[in-house]
Amino acid sequence: xxxxxxxxxxxxxVLSALxxxxxxxxxxxxxxxxxxxxxxxxxxEPFTLKxxxxxxxxxxxxxLMKGCFYMVRRGLKTEISQAAPLIMTxxxxxxxxxxxxxxxxxxxxxxxxAFGALYCAIVLKLPWYLCLLASVLFGAVWGAIPxxxxxxxxINEVITSIMFNWIGLYAVNTLIYGGGTGAxxxxxxxxxxVIGSGVYEGTTIPNISVFLSEKPQGLGLYLxxxxxxxxxxxxxxxxxxxIINKTTFGYEIRACGHSQTAAKYAGISxxxxxILSMAIxxxxxxxxAGLYYLSGVAEWQPLVSTSLPGFGFDGISVALLAxxxxxxxxxxxxxxxxxxxxxxxxxASFFPREIADIVSGIIIYLCAFMLLFKTAISKGISRVFGAxxxxxxxx
Amino acid sequence: MSEYxxxxxxxxxxxxxxxxxxxxxxxxxxGEIHALLGENGAGKSTLMSVLFGLxxxxxxxxxxxxxxxxxxxxxxxxALKIGMVHQHFKLVEVFTVLENIILGAEDTNMGLLEKNRxxxxxxxxxxxxxxxxxxxxxxxDISVGxxxxxxxxxxxxxxxxxxxxxxxxxxxxxxxxxxxxxxMRGFAREGKSILFxxxxxxxxxxxxxxCTVLRKGxxxxxxxIKDVTKEDLSQMMVGRQVSFTVDKMDIQTGKxxxxxxxxxxxxxxxxxxxxxxxxxxxxEGEIVCIAGIEGNGQTEFVQALTGLEKIKSGSIKLYGKExxxxxxxxRAKSGMAHIPEDRHKHGLVLDYTLEQNLVLQRYWTNxxxxxxxxxxxxxxxxxxxxxxxxxxxxxxxxxxxxRSMSGxxxxxxxxxxxxxxxxxLVVAVQPTxxxxxxxxxxxxQELVKTRDSGKAVLLVSLELDEVMNLSDRILVMYEGKxxxxxxxxxxxxxxxxxxxxxxxxxxxxxxxxTKASLAK
Numbered sequence: 001x002x003x004x005x006x007x008x009x010x011x012x013x014v015l016s017a018l019x020x021x022x023x024x025x026x027x028x029x030x031x032x033x034x035x036x037x038x039x040x041x042x043x044x045e046p047f048t049l050k051x052x053x054x055x056x057x058x059x060x061x062x063x064l065m066k067g068c069f070y071m072v073r074r075g076l077k078t079e080i081s082q083a084a085p086l087i088m089t090x091x092x093x094x095x096x097x098x099x100x101x102x103x104x105x106x107x108x109x110x111x112x113x114a115f116g117a118l119y120c121a122i123v124l125k126l127p128w129y130l131c132l133l134a135s136v137l138f139g140a141v142w143g144a145i146p147x148x149x150x151x152x153x154x155i156n157e158v159i160t161s162i163m164f165n166w167i168g169l170y171a172v173n174t175l176i177y178g179g180g181t182g183a184x185x186x187x188x189x190x191x192x193x194v195i196g197s198g199v200y201e202g203t204t205i206p207n208i209s210v211f212l213s214e215k216p217q218g219l220g221l222y223l224x225x226x227x228x229x230x231x232x233x234x235x236x237x238x239x240x241x242x243i244i245n246k247t248t249f250g251y252e253i254r255a256c257g258h259s260q261t262a263a264k265y266a267g268i269s270x271x272x273x274x275i276l277s278m279a280i281x282x283x284x285x286x287x288x289a290g291l292y293y294l295s296g297v298a299e300w301q302p303l304v305s306t307s308l309p310g311f312g313f314d315g316i317s318v319a320l321l322a323x324x325x326x327x328x329x330x331x332x333x334x335x336x337x338x339x340x341x342x343x344x345x346x347x348a349s350f351f352p353r354e355i356a357d358i359v360s361g362i363i364i365y366l367c368a369f370m371l372l373f374k375t376a377i378s379k380g381i382s383r384v385f386g387a388x389x390x391x392x393x394x395x
Numbered sequence: 396m397s398e399y400x401x402x403x404x405x406x407x408x409x410x411x412x413x414x415x416x417x418x419x420x421x422x423x424x425x426g427e428i429h430a431l432l433g434e435n436g437a438g439k440s441t442l443m444s445v446l447f448g449l450x451x452x453x454x455x456x457x458x459x460x461x462x463x464x465x466x467x468x469x470x471x472x473x474a475l476k477i478g479m480v481h482q483h484f485k486l487v488e489v490f491t492v493l494e495n496i497i498l499g500a501e502d503t504n505m506g507l508l509e510k511n512r513x514x515x516x517x518x519x520x521x522x523x524x525x526x527x528x529x530x531x532x533x534x535x536d537i538s539v540g541x542x543x544x545x546x547x548x549x550x551x552x553x554x555x556x557x558x559x560x561x562x563x564x565x566x567x568x569x570x571x572x573x574x575x576x577x578x579m580r581g582f583a584r585e586g587k588s589i590l591f592x593x594x595x596x597x598x599x600x601x602x603x604x605x606c607t608v609l610r611k612g613x614x615x616x617x618x619x620i621k622d623v624t625k626e627d628l629s630q631m632m633v634g635r636q637v638s639f640t641v642d643k644m645d646i647q648t649g650k651x652x653x654x655x656x657x658x659x660x661x662x663x664x665x666x667x668x669x670x671x672x673x674x675x676x677x678x679e680g681e682i683v684c685i686a687g688i689e690g691n692g693q694t695e696f697v698q699a700l701t702g703l704e705k706i707k708s709g710s711i712k713l714y715g716k717e718x719x720x721x722x723x724x725x726r727a728k729s730g731m732a733h734i735p736e737d738r739h740k741h742g743l744v745l746d747y748t749l750e751q752n753l754v755l756q757r758y759w760t761n762x763x764x765x766x767x768x769x770x771x772x773x774x775x776x777x778x779x780x781x782x783x784x785x786x787x788x789x790x791x792x793x794x795x796x797x798r799s800m801s802g803x804x805x806x807x808x809x810x811x812x813x814x815x816x817x818x819x820l821v822v823a824v825q826p827t828x829x830x831x832x833x834x835x836x837x838x839x840q841e842l843v844k845t846r847d848s849g850k851a852v853l854l855v856s857l858e859l860d861e862v863m864n865l866s867d868r869i870l871v872m873y874e875g876k877x878x879x880x881x882x883x884x885x886x887x888x889x890x891x892x893x894x895x896x897x898x899x900x901x902x903x904x905x906x907x908x909t910k911a912s913l914a915k
Contacts (some may be wrong), residue, residue, distance in 0.1 A: 105888070185642075226399075246769055247767050247773075248758055248759055248763075248764050248768070248771060250769075251758055251769055254744075255744045255747065255755070258744045258745065258746040258747060259740075259743075259744045259745065261740045262742065262744045262755070263744070264699075264703060264741075265703065265735055265741035265742070266755045266756055267722065267724030267726075267727050268724075269722070269724075334544075370512060
């Protein structure tokens with residue numbers, strides 16, 4: 001009974017997520033097909049439906065599904081580098097969900113984390129691990145503020161954290177730009193200084209090549225320039241899973257998430273927990289930014305960054321798809337990064353890359369139905385196992 | 396035309412791990428009050444949920460006036476004029492009383508709510524049946540008793556003929572219960588048929604015409620009330636003899652455990668204080684009961700005592716240690732166990748498993764925690780022991796999600812958890828609310844055992860039977876004040892009732908009695 005129950009709960013969650021993904025992809029394909037059809041039709045030349053289908057499949061859907069493996073030499077690095085911050089923002093949102101909070105402020109915390117990391121790297125020239133620590137601290141503070149307002153003034157964290165998203169974004173842009181003379185700002189590229197270059201030795205996170213032999217083969221060849229950030233993200237996910245499920249602190253925050261009144265009755269300080277879990281959520285998002293920018297794959301562009309970093313909001317999708325399970329977050333983040341990279345490889349004359357966003361959007365939408373799938377699946381499992389048990393009993 | 400207005404034939408309903416209804420037949424005559432009796436988890440609520448369209452039966456048929464009907468949802472039930480007052484009220488807390496009553500049956504004119512017409516109808520109904528409510532109050536602000544009246548008005552507003560009452564008296568005072576009984580009789584006289592779910596035998600004997608008994612999901616039979624005694628019914632329900640009085644030996648009281656002095660607690664509902672200048676003591680080896688009609692400050696008093704709410708002035712001492720400045724956790728650590736009034740709001744984290752809930756007040760002790768990690772094996776062992784000891788029934792044992800358990804078993808889990816902590820003071824607020832006679836007997840015995848082992852019990856109860864049976868001293872609370880102190884051996888239910896209703900008060904006398912008993 002016990003094991004069956006555990007299996008049922010676990011399996012039905014995973015299966016329902018997979019169903020969401022499958023339906024999302026099916027929708028994606030239909031859109032690709034329609035786009036393909038409209039392109040052919042507007043070309044004014046005769047065409048067959050098979051051509052339409054083939055284009056949609058070969059130059060659209062297949063590349064979307066292949067993701068980085070379409071152009072593995074460059075794609076793999078991009079995908080892995082994107083997955084790392086995505087896991088972190090996903091964890092940030094998932095962790096807050098567990099406490100019953102909706103951390104829509106992951107984007108702002110991510111922005112502050114980026115600032116903390118880049119400031120320590122470019123201005124203070126600190127080693128990368130201290131820069132990472134700074135990103136955590138900056139993000140944590142930015143998360144703790146809405147938490148504080150929620151705990152002491154009962155102001156909904158959604159409202160405050162959205163405001164803090166924008167406050168954070170423009171504050172960071174202003175600080176980095178510094179009227180064109182900011183210490184972190186390179187006027188030539190209109191970005192922050194490239195930290196991978198010689199001047200900032202030691203400020204970048206090491207590459208995977210440190211684990212590899214001199215002349216790596218196969219996958220190693222494609223991965224050697226990728227930073228080890230992804231491993232940090234995965235380790236943090238595992239640690240978080242343990243904290244949530246195996247520690248008394250996790251027991252407390254989940255109790256708060258389910259029922260604030262019962263938590264209060266049990267003597268759990270809900271104020272402390274709200275602030276703490278928002279700070280942790282913020283720290284996680286900030287860490288994601290640290291992992292991304294200290295990997296040397298991108299620079300902050302203070303003049304064009306007028307919208308919030310996408311990683312922050314994609315974190316919400318990642319967390320929802322994973323049912324807020326930290327281990328699930330690893331896989332859902334990899335998936336979102338995968339189709340995002342794949343979207344870029346589609347034939348651009350037919351398909352805009354935003355198809356990937358549509359697919360993930362549909363998936364997130366379907367996540368709302370996950371409970372429905374879950375119940376159905378768990379019923380199905382009971383039926384299968386129940387029948388089996390009766391047979392065994394018959395012996 | 397059939398003799399029966401509603402007939403449920405051979406109903407079977409299976410949930411994972413439990414057969415809630417096993418081939419049950421229920422026949423309701425027009426104009427009768429039909430009681431449905433059974434222990435917690437006997438399947439009463441399930442059967443009624445089937446009738447109300449909340450569940451679909453796996454087997455069996457339902458007939459209305461001899462014709463087979465399918466009830467797929469509460470709207471179908473409503474169309475058949477079936478109405479239900481649920482044990483846990485189904486009200487929108489942030490809506491007003493009026494809005495709740497009309498919800499789902501809104502009277503509209505060109506898409507606009509006809510609130511005034513609805514208000515008139517509600518006021519008319521409430522006057523006619525003596526169901527006193529304030530249509531404009533928010534449900535979250537009104538008392539449990541008034542919430543129930545709102546639920547009853549909901550049924551009347553929809554002109555329902557078949558009224559299901561799911562344990563309606565659990566939350567009422569003796570006078571209110573009498574009133575409700577009278578209201579039910581009135582309904583029956585008007586030709587409405589009533590299904591009355593309960594496990595209080597006195598009420599069945601007083602008001603019901605016939606009674607169907609369930610035990611562990613099975614049908615035990617239907618009897619005419621005039622042919623049976625209370626003992627017969629309890630035997631049918633539990634399957635054994637049950638004693639209705641608690642055996643309690645006289646024991647010497649010891650040191651003062653709890654000392655409350657001039658405690659004043661502000662009210663959240665109005666500007667007045669909810670608890671006014673309350674002082675009393677509880678000593679080792681005694682059960683002190685605060686009796687009173689619901690809403691006279693008991694809730695606020697207990698919340699102030701346990702730290703859930705802030706006090707205005709006064710002092711609370713446990714073995715001489717001042718508690719008023721301490722947090723909830725620190726008070727619990729100082730030696731106070733608390734069986735809360737609202738098991739869903741405070742007592743349980745409903746989405747936690749049973750075993751997780753059973754350590755809700757202890758997960759931080761070294762028994763269950765090691766270097767910040769939860770000791771899941773210890774928790775499992777603890778849960779298995781308490782489940783066994785307190786007969787907590789559930790579908791999947793320790794890993795059952797608490798939300799899916801029956802109300803009575805949820806309560807048993809809380810009572811078990813708190814008594815098992817063996818703290819010197821147990822604050823029990825309506826510990827047997829909504830429980831069946833078997834469970835009540837058990838919990839009463841546990842409380843007496845706690846007292847006999849030299850601990851102090853502060854019992855807050857609305858049920859006078861419980862008050863009279865259990866307590867060594869009775870304090871009556873009225874409008875936030877202690878208006879009288881009684882020895883249960885020297886008082887009567889009627890006298891208590893008078894004090895509870897505010898008819899009499901003996902402040903000076905109380906003080907003298909307290910002094911006298913202190914001197915002893």
